[in-house]
Amino acid sequence: MQGWRGFRKSYFVYSFLRDPMAMGSFLCLAILVMVSFGAPLIAPHDPYDSSTIDIMDSEMPPLWLDQSDARFLLGTDSQGRDMLSTMLYGMRVSILIGLGAVALQAFMGIFVGLVAGYRGGRFDAFLMRLADVQLSFSTYMVAIFFGALFQAAFGMGRYEQLAVPLLVIIIGFAEWPQYARTVRASVLAEKKKEYVEAARVIGLSPGRIMWRHILPNTLTPVLVISTVQVANAIMSEAALSFIGLGMPVTRPSLGSLIKAGFDYIFSGSWWITLFPGVALVVLILSINLLGDWLRDFLNPKLYKA
Amino acid sequence: MDRQPLLSVRDLEIRFRMRHGDLTAVNRVSFDLARGDRLGIVGESGAGKSVTGFGILNLVSKPGYIAGGRLLFEGRELTALPEEDLRQIRGNRISMIFQDPMMTLNPVLTIGTQMVETILAHRAISRAEATAIALDRIRKVAIPSPQKRLQQYPHEFSGGMRQRIVIAIALLNSPALIIADEPTTALDVTIQADILELLLGLCQSEKMGLILITHDLAVVSQVAERIAVMYAGTIVEIGPTAQVAGNPQHPYTRGLLGALPQRVPRGGRLNQIPGMMPTLTRVPEGCPFSNRCTLCEEVCRRRVPPLEPKAAGCLAACHLLD
Amino acid sequence: MNTDTLVSIRDLHKHFDISGGWLDQLRFTGGRFARRKTLVQAVNGVSFDIMEGETVSVVGESGCGKSTLARTVMRLYPPQAGEVHYRGRRIDHLSREQFKPYRTRMQMIFQDPYASLNPRMRVRQILEEPIRFHRPKTSGSEVLDRVAEIMQQVGVDPEWRERYPHEFSGGQRQRISIARALAVDPEFIVADEPIAALDVSIQAQILNLMMDLQEKRRLTYLFISHDLSVVAHISNRVAVMYLGTLCELAAIDALFDRPRHPYTQALLSAIPRLGAKGFQHQRLTGDVPTPIDLPSGCVFHGRCPHANDRCAREVPTLRPQGQETLVACHGVAEGRLPD
Numbered sequence: 001m002q003g004w005r006g007f008r009k010s011y012f013v014y015s016f017l018r019d020p021m022a023m024g025s026f027l028c029l030a031i032l033v034m035v036s037f038g039a040p041l042i043a044p045h046d047p048y049d050s051s052t053i054d055i056m057d058s059e060m061p062p063l064w065l066d067q068s069d070a071r072f073l074l075g076t077d078s079q080g081r082d083m084l085s086t087m088l089y090g091m092r093v094s095i096l097i098g099l100g101a102v103a104l105q106a107f108m109g110i111f112v113g114l115v116a117g118y119r120g121g122r123f124d125a126f127l128m129r130l131a132d133v134q135l136s137f138s139t140y141m142v143a144i145f146f147g148a149l150f151q152a153a154f155g156m157g158r159y160e161q162l163a164v165p166l167l168v169i170i171i172g173f174a175e176w177p178q179y180a181r182t183v184r185a186s187v188l189a190e191k192k193k194e195y196v197e198a199a200r201v202i203g204l205s206p207g208r209i210m211w212r213h214i215l216p217n218t219l220t221p222v223l224v225i226s227t228v229q230v231a232n233a234i235m236s237e238a239a240l241s242f243i244g245l246g247m248p249v250t251r252p253s254l255g256s257l258i259k260a261g262f263d264y265i266f267s268g269s270w271w272i273t274l275f276p277g278v279a280l281v282v283l284i285l286s287i288n289l290l291g292d293w294l295r296d297f298l299n300p301k302l303y304k305a
Numbered sequence: 306m307d308r309q310p311l312l313s314v315r316d317l318e319i320r321f322r323m324r325h326g327d328l329t330a331v332n333r334v335s336f337d338l339a340r341g342d343r344l345g346i347v348g349e350s351g352a353g354k355s356v357t358g359f360g361i362l363n364l365v366s367k368p369g370y371i372a373g374g375r376l377l378f379e380g381r382e383l384t385a386l387p388e389e390d391l392r393q394i395r396g397n398r399i400s401m402i403f404q405d406p407m408m409t410l411n412p413v414l415t416i417g418t419q420m421v422e423t424i425l426a427h428r429a430i431s432r433a434e435a436t437a438i439a440l441d442r443i444r445k446v447a448i449p450s451p452q453k454r455l456q457q458y459p460h461e462f463s464g465g466m467r468q469r470i471v472i473a474i475a476l477l478n479s480p481a482l483i484i485a486d487e488p489t490t491a492l493d494v495t496i497q498a499d500i501l502e503l504l505l506g507l508c509q510s511e512k513m514g515l516i517l518i519t520h521d522l523a524v525v526s527q528v529a530e531r532i533a534v535m536y537a538g539t540i541v542e543i544g545p546t547a548q549v550a551g552n553p554q555h556p557y558t559r560g561l562l563g564a565l566p567q568r569v570p571r572g573g574r575l576n577q578i579p580g581m582m583p584t585l586t587r588v589p590e591g592c593p594f595s596n597r598c599t600l601c602e603e604v605c606r607r608r609v610p611p612l613e614p615k616a617a618g619c620l621a622a623c624h625l626l627d
Numbered sequence: 628m629n630t631d632t633l634v635s636i637r638d639l640h641k642h643f644d645i646s647g648g649w650l651d652q653l654r655f656t657g658g659r660f661a662r663r664k665t666l667v668q669a670v671n672g673v674s675f676d677i678m679e680g681e682t683v684s685v686v687g688e689s690g691c692g693k694s695t696l697a698r699t700v701m702r703l704y705p706p707q708a709g710e711v712h713y714r715g716r717r718i719d720h721l722s723r724e725q726f727k728p729y730r731t732r733m734q735m736i737f738q739d740p741y742a743s744l745n746p747r748m749r750v751r752q753i754l755e756e757p758i759r760f761h762r763p764k765t766s767g768s769e770v771l772d773r774v775a776e777i778m779q780q781v782g783v784d785p786e787w788r789e790r791y792p793h794e795f796s797g798g799q800r801q802r803i804s805i806a807r808a809l810a811v812d813p814e815f816i817v818a819d820e821p822i823a824a825l826d827v828s829i830q831a832q833i834l835n836l837m838m839d840l841q842e843k844r845r846l847t848y849l850f851i852s853h854d855l856s857v858v859a860h861i862s863n864r865v866a867v868m869y870l871g872t873l874c875e876l877a878a879i880d881a882l883f884d885r886p887r888h889p890y891t892q893a894l895l896s897a898i899p900r901l902g903a904k905g906f907q908h909q910r911l912t913g914d915v916p917t918p919i920d921l922p923s924g925c926v927f928h929g930r931c932p933h934a935n936d937r938c939a940r941e942v943p944t945l946r947p948q949g950q951e952t953l954v955a956c957h958g959v960a961e962g963r964l965p966d
Contacts, residue, residue: 014324194743197703198807202757203723203730216747349826463914493688493853495911498897502906520827523856523899527906550902564831566860567901571879574838575831575860581796582826 015297025289032283036091043085044071048251055080059269075271077257078264079249086252087276091283093253097167098234102226104172105233109179110215110222116180117187118210128184131177139174139236146170147245160248167246171236175229182225186218220298227291231284238280254280309380310337311481311514312361317374319353319360321585322367328585330356330369332538335612340481343508343515345525345546347561348535351582354518357535358484361516362395379481397427400475404487406467409474410459416443416470417455420477427478442473446503465496472504482514489524501528522561526550534558537583537593540612544619554621557594592624600625632715633815633847634677634700634733639709641670641692641699645919668918669695671871672709674945677815682841682848684858686894687868690915693851696868697817700849701735702726713815731761734808738820740800744792750803751788754778757810773810780843781806781836798829802836809840817849822857834861855898859883864951867891870926871918878951887954889931889964925957933958 016022035042045052057080060069068075074083116127150166151159159166190196191214199209234254240246241255242262249260254276261272319331331353338344348354359365361376363383376383379398383391395401403409411419420439421432428435436455443451446469459467468488475483485504489497505528508515517528525532526546533543534555542555553559562568563576580597583589589596595605604624612622646652646665654663669692677683685693698704700711702719711719718729737743744753754774758765765773775785781802783795792800801821808816818837822830838861840846852858858865858879865882867875867890875888886892896908911930916922922929928938937957945953946960958964 011324194737194739195745197698198735198737198743198804199745199756200703201701201730201735202760202807202811203727204756204760205723213745213748217745349828466914494855494897494899495688495893495908497899498906498908499910501899502908505905521899522827523901526901527899527903547902561827562901564828565856565901566831566834567856569860571860572838573860575835577831577835578828581798581829 012297016293019293021289022293025286025293028282028286029290032091032279032286033095036088036095039085039088039092043082043088044073045082045085047081047086047089053080059264059267059272061269062271074275075269077260077272078269083271083275086257087254087279090252090254090257090276091279093164093247093251094234094237094255094280094283097164097171097237097247097253098230100164100168101171101175101233101237102229104168105176105229106179106222106226108172108176109181110183110218112176113180113183114187114210114215114218117184118191118206118214124184127180131180134174135177137174139171140239142174143167143170143236143240144243144245147240151245156248160250163247163251167237167240170240171233174236175232178225178229179222182221183218186221187214190214190217224291224295224298227287227294231287231291234280234287235284254283310377311340311342311379312338313375313377314361315375315377317357317360317376318372319356319365319369320372321369325586327372329372329588330538330585331360333374334535334538334540335374336533336540336543338482338514338516341508341512341514342531343505343517343529345517345519345529345532346535347519347522347525347532349520349561349582351537351584352535353538354535355486358401358486358516358518361484362399362401363391364395364401393427396423396480397478398480399482399484400478400480402468402471402475402483402485402488404490406464406471407459409471410467412459415456415458416462420455420474423474424477438477439473442476443470445476445507446470446473448473465492465500468492468496468500469503472500472507476507476511479511480513482516483508484516484518486518487520488517490519490521497524504528522550522565523567534561537588538585539593539622540620541594541623542619542621543612544617544621548617548619552617554615554619554626555594555623556598556600556625558621560597592622631679632676633679633713634849635712636676636696636700637674637710637712639670639673639696639699639711640668640707641695641704642707643667643669665919668921669871670699670706671921673866673868673871673873674709675866675873675876677847677849679814679847680841680845681863682850682861683864683866684850684852684862685866685868686852686855686858688853688894688915690870690918691868692871692918693853693868694819695871697735697819697849697851701733701817727761731811732813733815733817734811734813736801736804736808736816736818736821739824740797740804741824743804744800744807746792749789749791750778750783750795753792753803753807754788754810757807761811777806777809778803780809780840782832796829797825798832801825801829801833805833805836805840809844812844814845815847815849817851819851820853821850823853830857837861855895867894870916870921872926872955873945873953874927874955876945876953881949881951885949887948887952887959887964888927888956889933889958890927925955931958933964 057076058078060072060076061067062075063073072082076082077086112127116124147170196209196213199213237246237253238255241253242259247253247256249256252260257276258273265273315335317331317334318329320327320329334357336344346354346357356365360371363371365371371384417439421435424435424438439455440451443454448454448466448469462470489500492500501524507513517525519525529546531544532546532549533540534549536557542549542553542558549558553562560576560578564578566575569575578597591607592605592610595601598605602625610622610624612620615621615626644664645667652662652664653660673696685696687693695704699706706719710717713729718726751774754777755770758770758773774788778785778788783799783802795803822833825833841848850862862879864876864878866873867888869890875891886895893909893911913930916929924940925938925943928934931938943955943957945955948954948959
């Protein structure tokens with residue numbers, strides 16, 4: 001209870017409440033996350049339940065247009081699924097992949113960065129060159145290569161089942177060097193500080209010093225890049241889905257919804273692609289704006305210059 | 306000689322706008338500085354000495370602001386001057402020297418370029434004349450082979466040499482007053498002594514006023530003619546150097562002197578002032594030193610003591626002295 | 628060897644390789660590539676003994692290697708050459724596991740009270756860690772009692788043990804830093820500029836505390852400082868360092884009453900003196916050479932007013948002068964320096 005009161009009075013909350021941009025984007029993000037994870041409860045239809053889907057309902061326009069159906073607020077897609085429900089479920093898939101990929105990136109990157117930064121020497125040089133090599137392949141290239149390989153090797157059916165973990169691993173692997181570099185840089189700065197020397201004078205083992213003393217002090221920049229990385233991972237997933245290497249249409253993410261609707265945009269059914277597109281933009285924008293604010297808050301020196 | 310002082314500070318008050326209301330960093334500070342006079346401002350960190358220095362130049366950065374008082378410099382009221390006129394005074398009539406020379410020096414320009422630009426910003430003369438002035442100043446701060454040195458970048462100089470260059474830059478437009486904020490704190494003792502001696506010599510030969518801001522009483526006592534001791538934003542004692550350093554009146558000054566190892570027999574216990582300087586949010590009512598003062602009486606907790614003349618030409622802010 | 632010698636440092640050398648990675652070391656000279664290392668010679672052949680219960684101070688200006696010396700003695704850096712003995716046992720070549728018992732005997736206090744405490748740990752955690760690590764069998768309540776006891780001893784209210792370092796002032800943090808060093812009951816403490824970052828009135832508090840603790844716990848100090856007036860106050864003997872070498876090692880009174888080495892003389896004369904009018908210090912010409920290209924012969928010869936050819940050629944060794952002084956200076960040894 002005391003912790004909560006302290007938090008409410010803290011500078012963090014104070015500066016957050018004084019920044020309408022941060023508040024707005026946080027509110028936006030919170031709503032999006034809540035409705036997407038609450039999709040099974042609040043969505044009017046279940047897009048995964050094929051028994052409720054009627055092909056006769058396909059390409060219904062949104063409610064405010066002619067020929068619309070009262071059951072479908074934002075219209076339906078080409079298979080007759082309710083757009084609103086499909087988007088909510090799709091956003092859940094997108095956010096899950098984004099978070100999962102970032103968790104994997106962070107895990108690998110923090111481990112490599114911590115060890116490389118603390119050990120130094122040849123070990124450090126090797127790991128960092130490895131990170132450079134990894135970074136010189138673009139995320140999409142890696143993803144396209146492995147996605148295509150997997151589809152060819154296991155067939156589409158298996159791919160559709162394993163699409164989420166596979167995308168998490170592909171996107172996670174492609175971007176771990178971001179974390180490794182950030183963490184290594186702050187480890188290099190922290191390890192020179194006297195509290196680390198004090199821990200060595202006590203006689204603690206390198207592992208314990210890294211884990212207990214250095215790691216907690218390098219997490220601030222990790223937090224900042226995490227916001228950007230989540231947004232990037234969601235974008236990567238959308239892009240992969242758009243070119244057909246991401247989520248299958250049976251379990252659509254925002255990206256695959258946009259792709260699915262794209263085929264119908266010239267036949268006049270613009271809503272199938274527009275609504276998921278808007279949802280994606282709002283999601284990415286609110287994460288990025290929140291990340292910007294967090295970066296500015298955690299690094300006040302930016303203002304003083 | 307005119308009787309009017311070079312600089313007259315009256316009831317200077319500087320505040321910082323904070324989340325929970327304003328903090329008073331400098332509280333009704335007053336002193337005069339005659340032409341060619343050297344004043345030392347001593348105090349521990351947080352005493353408000355640096356803020357006072359910046360305040361004189363009207364250079365307090367946000368969220369700080371001058372909340373009251375007057376700053377009369379060469380007959381002009383600095384708090385009322387427009388920014389443009391103030392800029393003409395800064396670097397021209399008043400120069401400032403900081404602890405870190407790199408606050409003044411630009412790392413990507415040669416010393417010569419920086420010096421010439423500084424002169425040209427204030428005076429309408431030719432580049433050749435400006436270079437001649439720069440050379441003269443470099444000679445004045447006793448830097449060997451000045452011609453060659455002008456072509457070099459700041460990183461090619463040692464810490465002591467950089468501080469000499471900063472002094473040379475401060476001298477460029479023959480100012481009437483130099484404000485030096487901890488100019489030697491980052492330097493080694495042997496170099497510190499050289500720089501202080503140089504600064505002292507220049508003030509005497511060029512008839513410049515000097516305000517030396519430092520935490521080191523011994524340093525001030527070697528350079529300044531008068532010393533002002535600051536505590537929690539106020540001047541608690543001001544007087545001639547011999548008096549303040551030799552026979553201090555205010556309990557804080559006495560405590561501070563007693564804490565110096567030089568004044569105590571080797572290995573003996575140092576006098577320690579209990580507690581620490583209050584943060585600006587927690588300055589006690591009445592005398593700001595009352596919560597650490599061993600002599601504190603009832604009156605000290607109630608009323609702020611005024612800065613009044615005490616024994617031997619000293620002003621001190623203490624109820625318990627007559 | 629004397630029986631009450633606690634620590635003895637023999638001909639210690641510490642160099643740092645600052646030439647970076649393998650590629651950075653490549654130089655193209657004389658028509659072919661060669662690997663060349665850039666070495667900072669921070670400590671070059673320093674030897675002295677520290678007796679039980681005394682305070683030996685190492686003074687010198689920035690870059691003279693005094694902090695490196697302290698850290699090499701504490702095994703934060705491995706030495707290139709030379710030995711460190713503790714109570715007659717050589718300790719510089721021990722493995723981390725073998726050295727562990729010595730960690731409870733020798734501890735260190737650091738300069739910057741803002742960097743020497745882990746900002747993410749509570750004071751209790753900071754103080755518990757060394758106790759739990761070295762005495763794993765201690766029960767939880769015993770550890771807590773011990774923490775409270777040390778906090779009391781260094782003058783920090785044990786009620787504050789759940790707070791984080793940033794909630795304390797510089798002086799209090801330095802007390803906590805001292806408490807952490809004392810947590811394992813050491814007998815030898817290396818203090819690297821422990822008061823340099825503090826205000827004068829707080830400096831006095833910490834110095835008094837250190838002297839009290841020395842008396843109560845019979846501690847031996849290796850005190851690193853640039854401030855000669857502090858050193859004069861606290862030490863029994865003083866070692867003056869310049870560019871990684873020892874110039875003079877003397878008992879405190881001998882050093883301050885009659886400094887022998889020209890550098891010591893210059894250093895002493897430059898101390899700001901309260902109430903002195905103007906300056907009478909000895910001016911040194913030129914800048915301190917870099918420890919990358921050490922001068923030949925005596926490292927001080929380029930700035931010494933008494934240097935001659937021999938000083939430029941031959942490295943002086945520490946020789947006894949009088950009862951309590953060792954000086955490394957040809958001029959002093961030849962008796963050609965004015966008194």
